[in-house]
Amino acid sequence: MSGLRPEESKQVKGMTLRRDPLREECFQVVSSDAEMHEWPGMTEISKRERLHRHMNNETGAIEIAAQCLVDFPDGPWELRMQLARQCWDESRHVASLYRRLREIGGRKGEFPISNFEWSVTCSLDSLAARLALQNRTFEAGELDLLGQLPAKWREAGDEKTAEVLESILSDEITHVRFANQWLKRMVQEDRRVLLKIAMAVRFLSAVTAAVAPKEGELSPTGQVFTQVKDRIPQVNIEDRRHAEFSDSEIDEFLRQSGFQSIMPAGAQG
Amino acid sequence: MSLSVQKRAENVGTFRFIHVFLMETLARWVPNTPEMEVKVIFGRHIWDLAQQADALGHRTYELRAPLQFSLSPKDEYVKFLEDFRSTVTTQQRIHGFYDVILPRLASRYQAYLDSTDRLLDEPTARIIDRILGDFSRMRDESKELKNELPKLRLDDKEWPAQLANREAAEASIVAHRPVAAAAQA
Numbered sequence: 001m002s003g004l005r006p007e008e009s010k011q012v013k014g015m016t017l018r019r020d021p022l023r024e025e026c027f028q029v030v031s032s033d034a035e036m037h038e039w040p041g042m043t044e045i046s047k048r049e050r051l052h053r054h055m056n057n058e059t060g061a062i063e064i065a066a067q068c069l070v071d072f073p074d075g076p077w078e079l080r081m082q083l084a085r086q087c088w089d090e091s092r093h094v095a096s097l098y099r100r101l102r103e104i105g106g107r108k109g110e111f112p113i114s115n116f117e118w119s120v121t122c123s124l125d126s127l128a129a130r131l132a133l134q135n136r137t138f139e140a141g142e143l144d145l146l147g148q149l150p151a152k153w154r155e156a157g158d159e160k161t162a163e164v165l166e167s168i169l170s171d172e173i174t175h176v177r178f179a180n181q182w183l184k185r186m187v188q189e190d191r192r193v194l195l196k197i198a199m200a201v202r203f204l205s206a207v208t209a210a211v212a213p214k215e216g217e218l219s220p221t222g223q224v225f226t227q228v229k230d231r232i233p234q235v236n237i238e239d240r241r242h243a244e245f246s247d248s249e250i251d252e253f254l255r256q257s258g259f260q261s262i263m264p265a266g267a268q269g
Numbered sequence: 270m271s272l273s274v275q276k277r278a279e280n281v282g283t284f285r286f287i288h289v290f291l292m293e294t295l296a297r298w299v300p301n302t303p304e305m306e307v308k309v310i311f312g313r314h315i316w317d318l319a320q321q322a323d324a325l326g327h328r329t330y331e332l333r334a335p336l337q338f339s340l341s342p343k344d345e346y347v348k349f350l351e352d353f354r355s356t357v358t359t360q361q362r363i364h365g366f367y368d369v370i371l372p373r374l375a376s377r378y379q380a381y382l383d384s385t386d387r388l389l390d391e392p393t394a395r396i397i398d399r400i401l402g403d404f405s406r407m408r409d410e411s412k413e414l415k416n417e418l419p420k421l422r423l424d425d426k427e428w429p430a431q432l433a434n435r436e437a438a439e440a441s442i443v444a445h446r447p448v449a450a451a452a453q454a
Contacts, residue, residue, distance in 0.1 A: 025303075084319030087313075
């Protein structure tokens with residue numbers, strides 16, 4: 001999948017992935033989401049853990065966009081500009097989440113963190129593959145999640161965090177959209193790019209399967225893990241449209257989310 | 270006598286090269302700098318440097334060079350930049366970039382403004398004025414960060430002066446080309 005040098009790579013459950021980016025000593029870095037300390041509901045500790053986790057994910061997003069600038073110096077300048085802009089956006093996200101985390105009594109390093117998205121995405125050796133995973137898969141998944149989360153925080157009486165998340169959502173739409181636009185263009189110019197993207201998606205599936213918790217396994221906080229298919233959030237149709245996913249692609253996400261039975265006949269595969 | 274159009278394009282193309290190089294330097298440092306707040310400030314300024322490079326790259330086109338034309342500086346200066354990029358500690362990265370590299374580059378911009386005709390070359394001067402304003406804001410942000418995180422304090426007080434001396438060793442960094450070569454660019 002990649003031409004990672006030994007000093008750049010790590011082994012996780014038999015998979016070769018990119019070694020973690022550097023973190024301060026206060027952080028405990030784990031290799032998968034299954035090792036994270038996820039708390040149910042919207043208790044005080046759960047709120048802090050959610051913000052802490054999100055803050056580190058956004059830190060990873062700066063790192064991934066920045067590493068693309070380093071690894072692909074010959075990429076189109078307009079695309080590099082968008083990656084540079086993404087670095088700024090993600091930096092503002094980290095700063096705003098960290099500010100909010102401190103406001104509710106949290107601190108850096110309070111919970112374990114995982115750099116899963118970095119380790120998978122930065123194992124890939126083409127810019128198209130990285131855009132396909134980081135922007136078009138992970139960040140698009142965030143659109144779905146952020147479509148629901150602000151309401152959840154408001155219900156818990158936290159308007160400030162809801163506003164932070166809504167601002168982040170609007171920026172993420174831009175990141176997903178430019179990836180969709182560039183991938184379309186890259187595929188039009190060279191059909192072989194599709195193969196790179198397909199291999200990247202397969203690689204992600206393999207890594208996800210390798211690190212997934214076993215059935216019945218308990219999380220570090222004593223929760224029973226729900227299956228991946230049960231964790232897929234509701235598809236954020238409106239924002240996926242803003243991000244220039246086609247209707248047929250959105251239909252496919254709906255199908256994967258278990259909405260097949262209520263979709264129009266023509267949309268069912 | 271002020272600068273010819275070709276010399277202006279070469280200067281602007283050289284500045285663009287430096288901005289892209291510095292953008293890539295900060296990008297390279299983001300994953301391998303441990304402090305989260307430092308990653309954040311580098312991430313912010315990657316975008317500043319990209320916009321500055323872009324503005325310079327549009328200006329090269331107006332000066333009869335290609336769009337987004339970059340001209341590699343003299344070899345010694347490129348070596349200096351490469352050595353700076355390999356700086357390891359966060360303290361040296363922060364102090365080197367904000368207290369040495371940006372002010373030294375600002376001096377080079379000032380020298381350019383002093384040598385060009387500010388009326389004939391006003392579009393370049395406007396771009397540079399904006400860049401100098403950005404530099405000032407970027408340095409202010411780094412000062413705030415240094416105040417917030419005392420661990421970013423530099424122990425080796427001599428190091429910035431040494432870096433500045435190395436930077437200043439090359440009075441002229443533009444690798445001017447023969448007229449024919451410039452026409453083919």
